[in-house]
Amino acid sequence: MGKEKLIPVFAIAVLLIGCFSALYVNAIEVDSKTIEINNTEYTINQIFSLANMRTIITDEGEKTGVALDDLIIKTGSVCSSCNAYTFKSKDGYQQTVTWDYLEKGVLTQENRIYFSDSAHSFWVKDIVEIEVG
Amino acid sequence: MNKNMKLFAGILVFGSLWGFSECIIGSVLKDTGLPYGSIITGVFVLTFLVLSRIMYRQPGMQLGMGVVAGTLRIFNPFGGCHLCSALAIMAEGAIFEIIWYSFSFDFDNMKNITNQVSMGVITAYLVYVGGYIVTQILTPIVSGVGFYVENLIVFLPRILASGLLPGLIGAFVLPGVLQISRLDLKIKDTLYYPATFGVSAFCWIAVLSLWFMWGA
Numbered sequence: 001m002g003k004e005k006l007i008p009v010f011a012i013a014v015l016l017i018g019c020f021s022a023l024y025v026n027a028i029e030v031d032s033k034t035i036e037i038n039n040t041e042y043t044i045n046q047i048f049s050l051a052n053m054r055t056i057i058t059d060e061g062e063k064t065g066v067a068l069d070d071l072i073i074k075t076g077s078v079c080s081s082c083n084a085y086t087f088k089s090k091d092g093y094q095q096t097v098t099w100d101y102l103e104k105g106v107l108t109q110e111n112r113i114y115f116s117d118s119a120h121s122f123w124v125k126d127i128v129e130i131e132v133g
Numbered sequence: 134m135n136k137n138m139k140l141f142a143g144i145l146v147f148g149s150l151w152g153f154s155e156c157i158i159g160s161v162l163k164d165t166g167l168p169y170g171s172i173i174t175g176v177f178v179l180t181f182l183v184l185s186r187i188m189y190r191q192p193g194m195q196l197g198m199g200v201v202a203g204t205l206r207i208f209n210p211f212g213g214c215h216l217c218s219a220l221a222i223m224a225e226g227a228i229f230e231i232i233w234y235s236f237s238f239d240f241d242n243m244k245n246i247t248n249q250v251s252m253g254v255i256t257a258y259l260v261y262v263g264g265y266i267v268t269q270i271l272t273p274i275v276s277g278v279g280f281y282v283e284n285l286i287v288f289l290p291r292i293l294a295s296g297l298l299p300g301l302i303g304a305f306v307l308p309g310v311l312q313i314s315r316l317d318l319k320i321k322d323t324l325y326y327p328a329t330f331g332v333s334a335f336c337w338i339a340v341l342s343l344w345f346m347w348g349a
Contacts, residue, residue, distance in 0.1 A: 003235070004248060007247075007248045007251045007252060007255070008247050008248065008251040010251065010255050011250070011251035011252075011254040011255050011304075014254055014255055014258045014259070014296075014300060015254060015258075015297070015300060015301075017293055018258065018293060018294055018296050018297030018300060019297065021290045021291070021293035021294035021297075022294035022297060024290045024294075025290050025291050025294050028290075084281075086281075086284070091291060092287050092288050092290065092291050093288050093291070094284050094287060094288065095273075095284060096273075096278070096279075096281045096284055097278055098278070098279075101278070118276060118278070119214055119215075119216045119217055119272050119273075119275075119276050120213060120214030120215075120217065121214050121216075121217045121268070121269070121272045121273075122273075122276075122278070
């Protein structure tokens with residue numbers, strides 16, 4: 001088959017991949033009102049009553065919320081051999097950071113994490129789970 | 134006219150227009166709540182990449198345009214993820230080069246409308262998805278945090294789904310760009326450099342002045 005005839009076939013394949021991925025994403029999306037930390041579910045209000053507050057400066061201004069390092073300590077999720085903390089969003093997006101980042105990070109009332117000097121791609125929103133590993 | 138100088142001016146003007154549309158038009162679209170990334174890639178990026186390819190017929194040019202546009206995107210006065218966007222834009226230029234490698238000089242494969250629409254879908258989809266994947270890999274590495282492959286794998290279905298809209302937009306845009314290119318619009322040699330450097334300067338001055346006012 002010539003290249004000319006393959007072009008529409010590739011286009012259909014690409015569209016099918018996009019369609020099936022969209023259906024899959026829609027099917028697996030989690031709609032949770034709680035955040036799972038170390039196998040325990042917490043509401044955002046419980047988290048705010050549990051851990052200390054912190055204000056950080058980002059390139060989008062001041063962000064105030066729960067100090068992430070304190071949150072990990074207060075939820076009993078600290079382990080001496082762990083240094084990877086993965087923040088998972090309801091849409092499947094997730095980012096992993098080290099303890100150093102937690103010390104300059106906050107979880108806001110809008111359920112979004114911010115770090116004072118990181119790329120915005122680490123600012124995960126709609127958190128459903130924090131995994132310690 | 135010196136061919137290399139003419140090509141350099143072409144890279145500069147198309148790259149600057151690309152960067153300008155990402156920074157200014159993209160930010161306006163974002164504020165209106167529209168899917169700005171899909172629209173920018175499906176309409177503006179695809180137009181600049183294909184038009185420049187047809188006009189100059191020079192492989193490698195679009196990679197240079199991506200570098201110019203990505204550099205301008207770093208100075209986006211309206212915030213957003215500067216690093217990830219700049220990396221994605223540069224990757225988009227490189228991905229376009231790979232897809233269009235075999236079309237460098239011969240556009241006979243796109244004489245019928247079916248192939249034009251199909252190439253619009255393929256190009257816009259792969260450029261968008263490819264840029265998205267590259268930035269998911271490179272941003273953590275460049276930031277010094279480290280790349281975790283499992284983070285990419287679990288998010289891959291959403292990235293693949295996100296390319297659907299730019300792909301569909303590309304189906305309409307590419308045939309339109311090919312029609313424009315057939316008009317055979319020519320610019321006089323004496324006006325070529327003033328026009329290209331003038332448009333490029335406008336794009337850079339507009340973005341940088343807004344960046345100094347609001348972003349810096």
